[in-house]
Amino acid sequence: MTKDHFLLLFLFLVLHQSLSIATENNQCTSSCGEVTNISFPFRLKGDPKICGDSKYELSCLNNRTVLSLYSGEYYVRHIDHTNYTIRVADVGMRKGNCSSLPRRSLSCGNFSYQDLYSACDYKSSMFYGRELSKTISIVNCTQAVDSQLYIDFSSCIDEVKLSNFSRARRRIYAMVDANVSNVETACTIELMAMIPWWVDGNNLRSYAQIHVQMVYGFELSWIPIVGKVHCKGHYDWDINSKRQIQCGKNF
Secondary structure: OOHHHHHHHHHHHHHHHHHHHHHHHHHOEEEEOOEEEEEOOOEEOOOOOOOOOHHHEEEEEOOEEEEEEOOEEEEEEEEEOOOOEEEEEEOOOOOOOOOOOOOOOOOHHHOOOOOOOEOOOOOOHHHOOOOOEEEEEEEEEOOOOOOOOOEEOHHHHOOOOOOOOOOOOOEEEEEEOOOHHHOOOOEEEEEEEEEEOOOOHHHOOOHHHHHHHHHHOEEEEOHHHHHHHHOOOOOOEEEOOOOOEEEOOOO
16 A cells, blocks of 8 residues: 555545544434423533534533523523524523513623624524514613603512612613613613514513513524534625525625
8 A cells, every 4th residue: 555545545534534423413412301402513411522512512400401601591492403593591580470580681782793692683694684582671760751662560579689679769660672762861771681583572561471571582593603614714604595504705
């Protein structure tokens, strides 16, 4: 066997091994509680090392799938590998208990283009330029506010245990996708949370309705990382109607 033949054989074996590992990687599937399709890029803590990407590791606590994000913990409600989305909800939310609130504040401002997940301002044609989630602001006011933008939260205030709320301020409201200009000078934003993108804020007339959506959860996408991995060297990329990654400027 010549040196060139040996080199070709070596490269073939390395490539074959890499492809085998990649194939196994994508075939690893784990489950925890209601989430039964934990597969690449996700992995469950304790899975074999070849499974998924360590940056997308999930935990299984008390038979609930948990995602750690920005020092907070979120129950995984659903993973959609077709749309590259994962729906999560803050572990502090309790169904039917309007006094339950997210343990950590989270909004579009927490996410950047370099993050593992995208939640806001995602411009792929697959999502038709829409954001994946909407923001809810819990505001604390020194006086009552008469505006449709402010949804009364007072029915739950006696049960709420949130140290940031001053005893002197008892007017608590929720606002959907509020701009800074919408917040009255007598009010302070105490907490921010996220709800599904498809919810029409104009139809949310009570805090009970908002709470249901916060319990349901919000969507994150791992598409930014998918694009970077598949389109190295290309700044532009998109996903076609068949959910396939396309690189370059001409899609």
